[in-house]
Amino acid sequence: MERRTLIKSLMAAPLLSGLAAAGSAGAAPSTGELLRPARLRRGMTVGLVTPASNAWEDEDIRFAIDVVKSLGFKVKEGANLYQRTQYLAGPDAARAEDFNRMFADPEVDAVFCLRGGYGTPRILPMLDYATIRQNPKILLGYSDITALLNAIHERCGLITFHGPIAAQNFTDYTLEEFSKVLVRGEFPVRLGEAPPFEGSPGRVERRNRVTRFRGGSARGRLIGGNLTLMCSLLGTPFEPDFRDKILFLEDVGEAPYRIDRMLTQLWLAGKLDEVNGIVFGKFTDAETSGNTFSVEHVLRERSAGLEVPVVRGLMIGHVDDQTVVPVGAMAELDGDSGALILQEPVVS
Amino acid sequence: MERRTLIKSLMAAPLLSGLAAAGSAGAAPSTGELLRPARLRRGMTVGLVTPASNAWEDEDIRFAIDVVKSLGFKVKEGANLYQRTQYLAGPDAARAEDFNRMFADPEVDAVFCLRGGYGTPRILPMLDYATIRQNPKILLGYSDITALLNAIHERCGLITFHGPIAAQNFTDYTLEEFSKVLVRGEFPVRLGEAPPFEGSPGRVERRNRVTRFRGGSARGRLIGGNLTLMCSLLGTPFEPDFRDKILFLEDVGEAPYRIDRMLTQLWLAGKLDEVNGIVFGKFTDAETSGNTFSVEHVLRERSAGLEVPVVRGLMIGHVDDQTVVPVGAMAELDGDSGALILQEPVVS
Numbered sequence: 001m002e003r004r005t006l007i008k009s010l011m012a013a014p015l016l017s018g019l020a021a022a023g024s025a026g027a028a029p030s031t032g033e034l035l036r037p038a039r040l041r042r043g044m045t046v047g048l049v050t051p052a053s054n055a056w057e058d059e060d061i062r063f064a065i066d067v068v069k070s071l072g073f074k075v076k077e078g079a080n081l082y083q084r085t086q087y088l089a090g091p092d093a094a095r096a097e098d099f100n101r102m103f104a105d106p107e108v109d110a111v112f113c114l115r116g117g118y119g120t121p122r123i124l125p126m127l128d129y130a131t132i133r134q135n136p137k138i139l140l141g142y143s144d145i146t147a148l149l150n151a152i153h154e155r156c157g158l159i160t161f162h163g164p165i166a167a168q169n170f171t172d173y174t175l176e177e178f179s180k181v182l183v184r185g186e187f188p189v190r191l192g193e194a195p196p197f198e199g200s201p202g203r204v205e206r207r208n209r210v211t212r213f214r215g216g217s218a219r220g221r222l223i224g225g226n227l228t229l230m231c232s233l234l235g236t237p238f239e240p241d242f243r244d245k246i247l248f249l250e251d252v253g254e255a256p257y258r259i260d261r262m263l264t265q266l267w268l269a270g271k272l273d274e275v276n277g278i279v280f281g282k283f284t285d286a287e288t289s290g291n292t293f294s295v296e297h298v299l300r301e302r303s304a305g306l307e308v309p310v311v312r313g314l315m316i317g318h319v320d321d322q323t324v325v326p327v328g329a330m331a332e333l334d335g336d337s338g339a340l341i342l343q344e345p346v347v348s
Numbered sequence: 349m350e351r352r353t354l355i356k357s358l359m360a361a362p363l364l365s366g367l368a369a370a371g372s373a374g375a376a377p378s379t380g381e382l383l384r385p386a387r388l389r390r391g392m393t394v395g396l397v398t399p400a401s402n403a404w405e406d407e408d409i410r411f412a413i414d415v416v417k418s419l420g421f422k423v424k425e426g427a428n429l430y431q432r433t434q435y436l437a438g439p440d441a442a443r444a445e446d447f448n449r450m451f452a453d454p455e456v457d458a459v460f461c462l463r464g465g466y467g468t469p470r471i472l473p474m475l476d477y478a479t480i481r482q483n484p485k486i487l488l489g490y491s492d493i494t495a496l497l498n499a500i501h502e503r504c505g506l507i508t509f510h511g512p513i514a515a516q517n518f519t520d521y522t523l524e525e526f527s528k529v530l531v532r533g534e535f536p537v538r539l540g541e542a543p544p545f546e547g548s549p550g551r552v553e554r555r556n557r558v559t560r561f562r563g564g565s566a567r568g569r570l571i572g573g574n575l576t577l578m579c580s581l582l583g584t585p586f587e588p589d590f591r592d593k594i595l596f597l598e599d600v601g602e603a604p605y606r607i608d609r610m611l612t613q614l615w616l617a618g619k620l621d622e623v624n625g626i627v628f629g630k631f632t633d634a635e636t637s638g639n640t641f642s643v644e645h646v647l648r649e650r651s652a653g654l655e656v657p658v659v660r661g662l663m664i665g666h667v668d669d670q671t672v673v674p675v676g677a678m679a680e681l682d683g684d685s686g687a688l689i690l691q692e693p694v695v696s
Binding site: 084086087118121122124125228231232233234235236237238239256257260261262264265268269270271291292293 | 432434435466469470472473576579580581582583584585586587604605608609610612613616617618619639640641645
């Protein structure tokens, strides 16, 4: 789902003017230990890293470099970009060192992940959290990158960003979400709204409607990302604090019974009772053949006993039109309208 | 892998004489809160339950009943045996009530699970642990049943049994392992040794050899079962205590990167450093196509830094020839010879 071989909307460089025009969207008050990285500006240098799996093909690496350049940035290639060790982009120590170096490097302004796959939990103990804390930068990625986003926010107080990988096409939708969060630094602003109809109305409505599971309104800091990765942090020293958070979850390629098992683990661990609200993003390629509950049933049932707003269907996850969700930022979840509203600046 | 439609070795009832001859294999000293259930004897009544998924077909239920009868027991059918609610054998409350009732019922001497599948984590908070503690009985099953085996041992002190489901064929090997642990109550006794050659030597050797990852000898009480289920207990109130244990693990249908992720979670949670030894059983149908590490590589690598004996290949898991492992019993793991030796009586 992540792989794209065409740049749809970037090569015409519509963002360049947006980047050039980007100014301050308001003062960024420090909230305790919260660290806001510098917003993206034209000409900045983006470090491109592979902390999890390697690129599928070399052409995907060149594509990712083109994507980042077309967004208006210089690219600093990670040392491990072309490494392949089965499903990992090189040995753990090398991937961790590459990642740490990008935060230490004064030439690098932001860090984008080329892709997810699998591998970030393996390097969590090898990250240099002190250096990351001393050099706050935008960190962008999703899927397996979820472990990094949440662990780094937890340990460093840095706001991190659940959003597109570099090796994917940026649709107009994705580009606009990316721009409003990371470039223009807008707030308050709605994140991940269902895009307007494309293609046949029936199909798009089914996929892109935001569904209310439980109404009401709640505030909290955002944590979450990939459900599998969030569960794989449970019981470890990298388990995030779920209390009073707005939890967002997505996944890909997991059968409903697996989604059930993972949500049941979060429930048994008390996490679903600790959060102030839940946003289910997209659960794509869920292998729903056979004698199974639907994903909708599983999500709805596990939410049924909760007393917080729960919505489903925001554009979070393995989809072409994808929003950017800042991990650690204060947000409001309006369960009645299905809106997730960013409440504070997330870049400085 | 669990499903079998033929009874191979049971209908000739070779076990009946064994059951009739079963006597006391020695006094069972109480070790703290440890509870040993009564050994299996001919004519006992076995409660047949479906705490996870339903049977595939009604004929599988009839088959399971025939298996239990052919072992020399009467069968008390669980109220949920024929229930099907998508991948569950009926609603959670009904499955939990059925399970609780079997332990409370004075007519029922032992509880066998018809199959695993998925669903036991959902009912963990609904089990009547006090009643189970007051009515210690043999509980037998594996795969998804892992959550019950470990949670019940943890909460009740009852020794539970990781072994065949009722809806599977008992090979000669399986029957002998079943008999020596649950009927004859032997100790000290080796569990899960690789069976002798069957079929072509090359194939069998590859599958059934016990491999030493790290030598040495260790003692500890047994915990474990299905890797996925053990991980799904982490961070929950049903997480077992891993300290000083001999941990045994198996899985089915999980790609190496998933096995990697789960072992990494156990490692990050400190559990691999807490145990006194590790026994990897069988990891069947592991989807090893594509650009992936082998299962062997994943298991070996995650064990490399440990200072306890680690072996791979005992007959634990989704295989025809399957042993019975008593959860909670004291065992010795000899990493040099690859032997897992039960050190105390597990039935009374």
